[in-house]
Amino acid sequence: MSIFLDAPWVPTSKKQIRKMLNFAELKPNEILYDLGSGDGRILIIAATEFNAKAVGIELNAILVAYSNFRIFLERLQDKVHVKWGNIFLRDISEADVVTMYLLQQTNNKMMKKLKEELKPGARVVSYVFTFPDWEPTKTDKESKLNLYTV
Numbered sequence: 001m002s003i004f005l006d007a008p009w010v011p012t013s014k015k016q017i018r019k020m021l022n023f024a025e026l027k028p029n030e031i032l033y034d035l036g037s038g039d040g041r042i043l044i045i046a047a048t049e050f051n052a053k054a055v056g057i058e059l060n061a062i063l064v065a066y067s068n069f070r071i072f073l074e075r076l077q078d079k080v081h082v083k084w085g086n087i088f089l090r091d092i093s094e095a096d097v098v099t100m101y102l103l104q105q106t107n108n109k110m111m112k113k114l115k116e117e118l119k120p121g122a123r124v125v126s127y128v129f130t131f132p133d134w135e136p137t138k139t140d141k142e143s144k145l146n147l148y149t150v
């Protein structure tokens with residue numbers, strides 16, 4: 001396991017998160033995984049506005065601690081969990097929807113794991129970056145969103 005981050009922390013705006021989750025058609029009680037969950041903002045919006053369960057995987061321990069503090073303040077401990085770890089090493093097989101805002105080279109490395117581990121029908125929404133060898137189910141060029149279905 002490398003401690004080198006596969007993407008810097010650049011938080012997504014709340015407006016963009018709502019677009020992402022609507023684009024993925026996230027439904028109540030579905031399980032969302034945010035790979036590289038930063039300060040937990042996608043998880044919190046998924047739980048509070050979409051009534052989903054949400055799991056984040058984040059390598060930066062300070063961001064994990066901050067996310068857990070926010071989850072505690074919002075009383076979301078039953079619905080939102082953040083795991084400290086590397087997205088390439090954690091099990092993501094229970095996800096119905098995966099959100100990603102990483103880097104192009106990280107997406108390239110991640111595609112194999114997504115296809116092997118996720119269940120058929122799981123949706124992956126990637127902000128800004130794409131999966132070059134994977135045909136998207138839909139794209140929104142203006143919002144820089146790409147949706148892939150396993």
Ligand SMILES: C[S@@+](CC[C@H](N)C(=O)[O-])C[C@H]1O[C@@H](n2cnc3c(N)ncnc32)[C@H](O)[C@@H]1O
Pocket residue numbers: 004005006007008009010011012034035036037038039041042057058059060063085086087088100101102
């Ligand atoms: C561009 S930020 C996106 C944060 C959040 N998903 C959002 O959209 O607001 C990417 C995040 O991925 C985390 N990260 C980078 N490489 C990682 C890895 N290998 N495992 C887990 N987290 C990683 C970074 O620490 C950072 O918080």
